[in-house]
Amino acid sequence: MAKRGHGDLAAQEQRLAYGLLAPTFVVLLAIAIYPLFSVFYNSFTNNVFASATPTEVVGFENYRRLLSLTIQVVPPKLDDAGQPVVDGESGEVKYESAVSILPREPLRFRPVNQFTLFGTRYVLGATDPAFVLAVWDTVLFGVATVFLELALGIVVALLVNTNFKGRGLMRALILVPWAIPTAVSSQMWAYMLQPNRTGFFNTLFWHLGFGNGEIPFLSDPAWQLPSMILIDVWKTTPFMALLLLAGLQLIPADLYEAADVDGAGPVRKFFQLTLPLLRGTIAVALVFRTLDALRVFDLFQIVLGQARYSMASFTYYELIQNRQMGYSSASSVVIFVVLSIFAVAYMRGLGVKSDEH
Amino acid sequence: MSTKIKQRLNRILLWGLIVVMAFWMLFPFYWAVNSSFKSEGMLAMTPTTFVPRDPDTGTLYFYLRNYEAVFTNQAFLRAIGNSLIVATATTLLSLAIGSFAGFALGKLRYRGKTATLYIILAMTMFPAIAVLTGLYAIITELKIPPLLSMIFTYMLFTLPFTAWVLTAFFRELPTEIFQSAQVDGASPLQTFYLILLPLTAPAMVTTGLLAFIGAWNEYLFALTFTSIAPDARTLPVIIANFPSQFSRQIPFGEIMAGGVVSSIPLVLLVFIFQRRIVAGLTAGAVKG
Numbered sequence: 001m002a003k004r005g006h007g008d009l010a011a012q013e014q015r016l017a018y019g020l021l022a023p024t025f026v027v028l029l030a031i032a033i034y035p036l037f038s039v040f041y042n043s044f045t046n047n048v049f050a051s052a053t054p055t056e057v058v059g060f061e062n063y064r065r066l067l068s069l070t071i072q073v074v075p076p077k078l079d080d081a082g083q084p085v086v087d088g089e090s091g092e093v094k095y096e097s098a099v100s101i102l103p104r105e106p107l108r109f110r111p112v113n114q115f116t117l118f119g120t121r122y123v124l125g126a127t128d129p130a131f132v133l134a135v136w137d138t139v140l141f142g143v144a145t146v147f148l149e150l151a152l153g154i155v156v157a158l159l160v161n162t163n164f165k166g167r168g169l170m171r172a173l174i175l176v177p178w179a180i181p182t183a184v185s186s187q188m189w190a191y192m193l194q195p196n197r198t199g200f201f202n203t204l205f206w207h208l209g210f211g212n213g214e215i216p217f218l219s220d221p222a223w224q225l226p227s228m229i230l231i232d233v234w235k236t237t238p239f240m241a242l243l244l245l246a247g248l249q250l251i252p253a254d255l256y257e258a259a260d261v262d263g264a265g266p267v268r269k270f271f272q273l274t275l276p277l278l279r280g281t282i283a284v285a286l287v288f289r290t291l292d293a294l295r296v297f298d299l300f301q302i303v304l305g306q307a308r309y310s311m312a313s314f315t316y317y318e319l320i321q322n323r324q325m326g327y328s329s330a331s332s333v334v335i336f337v338v339l340s341i342f343a344v345a346y347m348r349g350l351g352v353k354s355d356e357h
Numbered sequence: 358m359s360t361k362i363k364q365r366l367n368r369i370l371l372w373g374l375i376v377v378m379a380f381w382m383l384f385p386f387y388w389a390v391n392s393s394f395k396s397e398g399m400l401a402m403t404p405t406t407f408v409p410r411d412p413d414t415g416t417l418y419f420y421l422r423n424y425e426a427v428f429t430n431q432a433f434l435r436a437i438g439n440s441l442i443v444a445t446a447t448t449l450l451s452l453a454i455g456s457f458a459g460f461a462l463g464k465l466r467y468r469g470k471t472a473t474l475y476i477i478l479a480m481t482m483f484p485a486i487a488v489l490t491g492l493y494a495i496i497t498e499l500k501i502p503p504l505l506s507m508i509f510t511y512m513l514f515t516l517p518f519t520a521w522v523l524t525a526f527f528r529e530l531p532t533e534i535f536q537s538a539q540v541d542g543a544s545p546l547q548t549f550y551l552i553l554l555p556l557t558a559p560a561m562v563t564t565g566l567l568a569f570i571g572a573w574n575e576y577l578f579a580l581t582f583t584s585i586a587p588d589a590r591t592l593p594v595i596i597a598n599f600p601s602q603f604s605r606q607i608p609f610g611e612i613m614a615g616g617v618v619s620s621i622p623l624v625l626l627v628f629i630f631q632r633r634i635v636a637g638l639t640a641g642a643v644k645g
Contacts, residue, residue: 012545013467014465014467014468016461017461017466017467020458020460023458024458024516024520027454028517031512032483032488035492039488039490042491049494049497155374156378159375162371171635173379173382174382175627175631176382177382179570179623180386180623180624181576182576183574183594183596184616186597187597187609187613188386188616189385191388191613192385192388198400198401213404234381242639245635246639287482291484295484295485295486297486301597302597312577315486315489315490316489316581319489320581325490325494328490332486332487343482
């Protein structure tokens with residue numbers, strides 16, 4: 001009797017648990033799982049939003065258009081005698097135009113980049129250079145920002161973990177960049193990076209004798225990514241620092257006392273004590289930040305618009321500007337896959353065990 | 358003697374770093390405030406000035422028209438209302454739904470618990486961009502109004518986070534409270550409402566704050582879902598695509614004023630609830 005009563009209670013508790021979890025799972029099913037499947041399905045169609053053309057399943061066509069890459073040798077231009085044409089002024093060999101080398105059928109390739117290896121000129125062609133560049137830029141942006149944020153984040157975390165008057169205020173203060181809406185901070189920085197001396201950075205560099213005061217930070221391709229990285233590092237280092245601070249506070253103080261007794265200096269203490277004990281925290285912070293950085297949207301869309309894409313802003317413009325439902329779905333899927341690969345690789349590489357969570 | 362000098366040097370180095378850090382964190386915001394008090398003529402001065410100055414006399418001068426323009430701009434005022442509605446509704450919904458889940462995950466025994474925990478954790482990292490096209494299709498198909506669309510879809514990032522953090526808090530509550538209430542004849546649901554919920558109030562404040570800030574700052578969904586509904590635009594969308602009263606160039610003065618206005622509530626929250634926000638942020642990522 002008592003046993004049955006206990007069993008009833010357990011069953012009751014289980015029913016209650018399912019009941020309580022149901023709303024969460026229904027919501028997530030509706031706004032995450034179902035749309036994800038519809039994105040997968042759409043990525044295999046030629047669906048164009050608000051268009052009269054009937055939607056058809058086109059197999060991997062979208063993916064082929066997004067991801068096709070080719071590398072071709074660019075032959076030097078030959079004169080009538082069959083000798084390479086050499087530029088009279090620079091003495092460099094002239095090459096055939098890259099566009100003419102790249103295949104046109106069945107899909108037309110466009111040049112992404114040209115490079116020379118062992119004296120031979122190559123061209124990298126893609127059917128959608130904008131997307132290939134978006135992936136490349138986003139990964140570069142992600143790696144650079146996460147690395148810089150980790151390095152600076154450790155410095156900031158160690159600082160606000162030290163005892164000093166006004167530490168509480170300082171901890172609140174480092175939350176300011178994190179709390180400001182990205183839309184606002186993007187505009188703030190876009191204004192500071194104006195291409196003339198109305199902008200803060202051009203004025204500063206001009207005073208320091210660097211540049212002519214008219215550096216086009218946001219329109220010169222060479223400056224665009226560094227500018228994006230700078231803005232993101234400012235915005236997100238606080239988050240990194242707070243995660244690391246939480247890890248620092250978990251390290252028992254007597255370990256440091258023991259190290260003091262052993263006569264270890266601060267540098268040795270940092271590398272032999274703090275860093276190894278912070279490993280787990282760093283791993284988790286890296287995973288979170290990398291996943292965040294690779295889906296960057298606000299910053300790129302607001303500051304660079306269609307001048308240069310991140311993976312996410314490429315997808316957005318394909319959907320809203322070009323109404324390419326099928327094509328943008330395929331790029332969504334690619335983003336999803338890239339993010340998953342990074343997440344798994346990090347977890348594996350850094351030896352984060354699932355039971356540590 | 359030499360250790361004393363060393364200590365003093367350490368102190369100086371520490372404060373030097375603190376000052377540099379504070380400057381680096383605050384300067385861009387200061388620059389926005391500075392620029393928001395400049396007229397178009399003052400903004401065009403080269404080299405730029407570190408405080409608002411009159412272009413002719415060079416004396417300190419605060420130009421207030423940008424704020425006036427912002428507060429008489431119908432689109433901006435509507436956006437404040439929209440942002441408040443969306444962020445508040447999302448926060449309350451996530452807290453209600455998420456606390457149920459947190460209670461079940463943190464305190465109840467049932468089959469499949471590990472799996473559900475993993476699903477919630479995985480969902481906290483779910484990339485919104487991956488489902489953008491899918492959600493957009495559903496919303497246009499079902500003709501869901503934009504404000505409602507935002508309220509529901511923002512739960513994609515607020516709900517898993519809320520449930521995850523609340524789970525950790527529920528788990529830390531002593532099981533004895535729960536058991537003694539059951540011995541007294543309270544049903545698990547009564548225990549939840551009468552005993553556990555009041556105890557988790559601080560955790561609710563923490564997660565609520567973070568959900569609110571996240572929703573207040575959200576841009577991707579807001580931009581997409583209001584692309585043909587200008588009246589439903591939230592503050593980030595307005596700030597990013599500022600509609601000028603007198604469209605000449607990009608109205609940076611007004612944008613900065615609008616940006617300062619939309620950031621001030623957040624800066625206040627940060628200073629009032631610093632401890633809670635830090636606790637919530639780290640609980641979401643490290644603990645659990």
